[in-house]
Amino acid sequence: MSTRKVKLIRSSLEKKGFSLKETHHFMYTLYVDGKKTSIRTRLSHGLKEYDDHLLGQMSKQLAVTKEELLDLIDCPMSYESYVELLRNKQAIK
Helix, strand or coil: CCCEEHHHHHHHHHHCCEEEEECCEEEEEEEECCEEEEEEEEEECCCCEECHHHHHHHHHHCCCCHHHHHHHHHCCCCHHHHHHHHHHCCCCC
16 A cells, blocks of 8 residues: 655655645646646645555546656656656647
């Protein structure tokens, strides 16, 4: 069973080109070449850790497999690799 601390997820997303907008959740939107994409996710203010279920939901929102999401969070996957992966999957132009 995989879990990741919300603090680690937030930090990783911010390093990977996501912009934060705080509402009743932490809303993250991916920007590529200064342009907003349709890739977005949200994190709860109230949780300290995301479990398998929530990581699975997040992976769908970010257009990656759960294993790719864990690489994105844990930092083996760079911003450039993530953008290339999304382009190959035709999730972004």
